[in-house]
Amino acid sequence: MLMKSNEIAQVGVIAAVYAACTLIAILFLGSLAWGPIQFRVSEALCAIALFTPAAIPGLTLGCAIANIANIVLSGTGALGLLDVVFGSLATCLGAAFTWEMRRHPLVALAGPVVANALIVPAYLPILLTATGFYTIPFTSISLDGAWPLMYLFGVVTTGIGEAVIMYVLGYPLSKSLARTPYFKGSSPFKREREAAR
Template structure:
């Protein structure tokens, strides 16, 4: 790889673009107090490359902007994805089964607060933690792990381990 910076940028941009497309294609399921954001399956990608961290963050910001989210959601919803991606990267050496845990936890903690205090949804926060957590478990925990398993076969071709953060 001649230019690691370019490779890092291209990987991050591609991940951001896929995140945006998946979020908007499945928009009716991507937003609200009961949501399954299929794009969150991509939050396992920091297991392979640190370029996924900014890619997921930027992708979430753009998806939330284009999806009509309020500023609080654009900021804190995207921070939830950023935190999840960052800790997935940090836990990458503990085994693949830990990859979806950080995005699930960060979204369970942050998104219900955004729904309550940003959107004024008057449901109990523990209930929204359960619904957001269930959606995140489906997207990151199930679909994300299927994606991780499929990409593991091609990790040396798709993700060069030499890319630096």
């Protein structure tokens, strides 16, 4: 099925906003936006997937663009392609889950949390070692040969960081977007209110 021109425009705008927000966060928050403990503020934009399926390719493309740019900023070189591929995959799966579960917004917003918590920590130890992190943060446990421990650490910290972003920023963002004329007709909160009656 071919996309309509307005859907293509939505994909482009969402991708540009996600990439810009990520790069601004990386520049100002440093390793808090990309590192062992992540609060990638741009992930709050996954809430847009509650309103339009165009958010799925838009967020995925935006994540890929931001992660490609981050290869230059962080100095990860070719290893940064892990983040381009698998980080973008996590964003894609999270956004797809959000769209599929849009009738239940609080559940839907868990999609990016789970996808990022399970996928990102699988390759993060490799990237961290390449950029100068040699121990699990706040411990003296070496990353060398400690992949299972680092993965568990990453599941917890990435999951918590993503949950904070999705529910503290993403949920209020989605409530605000639901009041705009552009998204009012596709608001999942409208259905929520009707179901409560």
